[in-house]
Each structure stands twice: as structure tokens, then as C-alpha cells.
Amino acid sequence: MKQKNILSVKNLKKIYAGNQAKDNYALNDLNLDVKEGEIFGLLGPNGAGKTTFINILAGTVVKTAGMVNVWGFDLDKNPRQVRASVGIVPQEVNLDPFFSPRKLLELQAGLYGVKEKDRITDTILKLVSLEKQANSYARSLSGGMKRRLLMAKALVHQPPIVFLDEPTAGVDVELRQNLWRNVRLLNDLGVTIILTTHYLEEAEEMCDRIAILNKGNIVALDSTKNLLDRIQTKKVIFKTDKIIDIKDEDIDSLKVISKMGTEICVSYEKSKVCIEDLINLIKKNNVKIIDISTDDGDLEDVFLRLIKN
Structure with a gap:
């Protein structure tokens, strides 16, 4: 079954007027489709345009050009429906310290025009594990609870x-794991999640x-697996008995990263060398290999390479 697009963005531009000679492109011809039910990552260094993009959907920043369609609604024709189709969990914790979680959620639901009989405050509190703190002042909540309350506010x-x-x-770290669990729960309920992050391990x-943004342009857009497959460099650590x-020149693309006693760490390009060549090179030295460990690299490698280019 083909998943339908829940968000479509075509040629989206946001230009902040600078001096005459040079306008500042926060987003430059952004094209993007997000499918219903997926967890989609928007990655990029600070200033890449991630928050501008979210603010355009939230209605707090006006786009310069382009088309945005959310859940079948066009941002130009139905801005209110677009805003109603989106929940936003901001970076900054902005909660009224004297309200309880229940009161905050009820208030937020009122702002969105959700009738009292249609409110699901208790369900949401349970979902973000705040049912025990439902009536405590927000100021008495821990940092992790405040984060979860922000998530709850976005769901009313x-x-x-x-x-x-x-x-x-x-x-x-513990809180991060906890938040990830909450996000997965939401996603299991059918909510499409778009995550901006610069923690590559999170993505x-x-x-x-994942879409990787740099200076307002998308420099890569692919499945997480395909992006990881783009990594050409592999690292290997050998432990030997002596x-x-x-040396680097012994095999094409080989780089000796470090040597410590009988442990040597090297990297090579997967397309040019196979691990057997390396093993044979080491055995030529009349040594026995005691242990081998490999590292396939991670998104950071892809990210840095794309952003450099």
C-alpha cells in the first residue's frame, strides 16, 4: 500500500531582506514530501533553516514564495486548517509556572477551540506519563517532566x-531515551513525526x-539506511601477538590512524579494498591476529562530507 503524502513543500523560499547587494536566504527552493505515519528527520547545522521551516508552518513566519500543503490543505488558502493539522514542540521550555499540567492542557485546548466534551486531557497526560503530576504546579516539575508537558501541549x-x-x-542520556520512547508511542498511534535535531545518533x-539541510538548501534526502550506505570509509582495529x-602506502586508500603497542587502527575505502587484503598484509609480517573489531562509521561522516561539499 502506497503511503500518501501528509506534507508537500514545493520551491519554498524565505528571504530576509538584507542590504541591497545581498539578501539573506533562510530557505532556498526547498522541495520535500513527508509520508503519513513516518518519523522524518530534518538535520542541519545551526542556521541551516530548520526552525524557519517549522515557523512557516506554525504561522509565525511568512514565506516569501513556494507552495506548502499539509494534510490536503494549502497554506495560502487554508492557513487555519494548516495550523490545526500541526502540533509543535518548541526547543525552549515556555510554561506558566503557576498552572498545573491539567490546567495548561485545558487552556491550550480552549485556545484551539476544542469543545469540552471533545477534550482528551487525561489520555494525553497518561501518554506522556504525567498523570500523577496532573495537579501540581508546573514550576515543581523536573526538567524531563517539563519537556513531556510541552509534548502534551502540542497534542491537545x-x-x-x-x-x-x-x-x-x-x-x-536517560531523559533522551525516555523522550524517544514517548515519540515512538505517538508514532505507533499513527501520528507523523518530524524531528529537527543536530544529534546525529538521535536521527x-x-x-x-532524513533530509539534510545546509544554508537553506537540501543537500541530501534519503532513507536512513541508504544514507549510511553512502559511507565509503571503514575503520578496523587489529590486535596482534607482536x-x-x-604504512599507508602498503595498500591503496589505506590510512594508519593510530598504533599502540600490539594494537593498530586503520581506515580504508570499501570500494577499493576488501578486508582479506588487509588480513593478508598483516599475516605477511609473521604475526597472529588475536582480535579484529570494525566500525562502519555513522551519519556524522555523511553529514560532514555533504556539508563540506
């Missing part, structure tokens, strides 16, 4: 798409597909 009008803008910036762990001497 039951939007089909939720944007998470750098959800785990400045968050410890690798969570996303089905010290060996290997």
Missing part, C-alpha cells in the same frame, strides 16, 4: 503531524528518512 487538538524542534537539546536511532609495521 489531536494533530496528524507533530514537529519536535531539537527535543533533546541539553538533555541527559540514526529514530528516523525512517608489534607490526604497516
Whole structure:
């Protein structure tokens, strides 16, 4: 079954007027489709245009040109329906310290015009594991609880798409795992998730597909697996029974990264060398290989290469 697009963006531009000679392109001809039900990653360094893109959908930034369609609604013709189809979890924690989670969610639902009989406040509190804190002041919540409350606020009008803008910036590892679990739960319920992050490990762990933005342009858009397959460099660590001497020029594309006693770490390009060549080179030195460990590289390698180019 073909998944339908829940978000389509064509030739989206946002130009901030600069001096006469040089306008500032925050987004430059952005083209993007997100499918219903996926977890989609928007990656890029600071200033790449990720937050501008989210703010255009939220209605707080006006686009310069291009077409945006969300859940079948055109942003130019139906801005209110577009906003109603999107939930946004911002980077900054902006909660009224004197309201309880329940009160905040009820208030937010009121702002979205959700009738009292249609509100699902308790369901949302349960979903983000805040039912026990439902009536405590927001100021008494821990950092992790506040993050989850922001997520809850984005869900009161039951939007089909939720944007998470750098959800785990400045968050410890345990909390990050916890937030990821919450995101997966939401996704299992059928919510499409769009995640902006500069933690590449987060994108690798969570996303089905990834777009990499740099200076307002998409420099890559593919499934996470295909992006990882683009990594040409492989690293290998050999432990041997005696010290060996290997040099870069022994095999094409080989680089000796480090040597410590009987342990040597090298990298090579997968397209030019197969691991047997390396093993044979080491055995030529009359040594026994005690242990081999390999590292396939990660999204960081792809990211840095694309952004350099």
C-alpha cells in the first residue's frame, strides 16, 4: 500500500531582506514530501533553516514564495486548517509556572477551540506519563517532566503531524531515551513525526528518512539506511601477538590512524579494498591476529562530507 503524502513543500523560499547587494536566504527552493505515519528527520547545522521551516508552518513566519500543503490543505488558502493539522514542540521550555499540567492542557485546548466534551486531557497526560503530576504546579516539575508537558501541549487538538524542534537539546542520556520512547508511542498511534535535531545518533536511532539541510538548501534526502550506505570509509582495529609495521602506502586508500603497542587502527575505502587484503598484509609480517573489531562509521561522516561539499 502506497503511503500518501501528509506534507508537500514545493520551491519554498524565505528571504530576509538584507542590504541591497545581498539578501539573506533562510530557505532556498526547498522541495520535500513527508509520508503519513513516518518519523522524518530534518538535520542541519545551526542556521541551516530548520526552525524557519517549522515557523512557516506554525504561522509565525511568512514565506516569501513556494507552495506548502499539509494534510490536503494549502497554506495560502487554508492557513487555519494548516495550523490545526500541526502540533509543535518548541526547543525552549515556555510554561506558566503557576498552572498545573491539567490546567495548561485545558487552556491550550480552549485556545484551539476544542469543545469540552471533545477534550482528551487525561489520555494525553497518561501518554506522556504525567498523570500523577496532573495537579501540581508546573514550576515543581523536573526538567524531563517539563519537556513531556510541552509534548502534551502540542497534542491537545489531536494533530496528524507533530514537529519536535531539537527535543533533546541539553538533555541527559536517560531523559533522551525516555523522550524517544514517548515519540515512538505517538508514532505507533499513527501520528507523523518530524524531528529537527543536530544529534546525529538521535536521527540514526529514530528516523525512517532524513533530509539534510545546509544554508537553506537540501543537500541530501534519503532513507536512513541508504544514507549510511553512502559511507565509503571503514575503520578496523587489529590486535596482534607482536608489534607490526604497516604504512599507508602498503595498500591503496589505506590510512594508519593510530598504533599502540600490539594494537593498530586503520581506515580504508570499501570500494577499493576488501578486508582479506588487509588480513593478508598483516599475516605477511609473521604475526597472529588475536582480535579484529570494525566500525562502519555513522551519519556524522555523511553529514560532514555533504556539508563540506
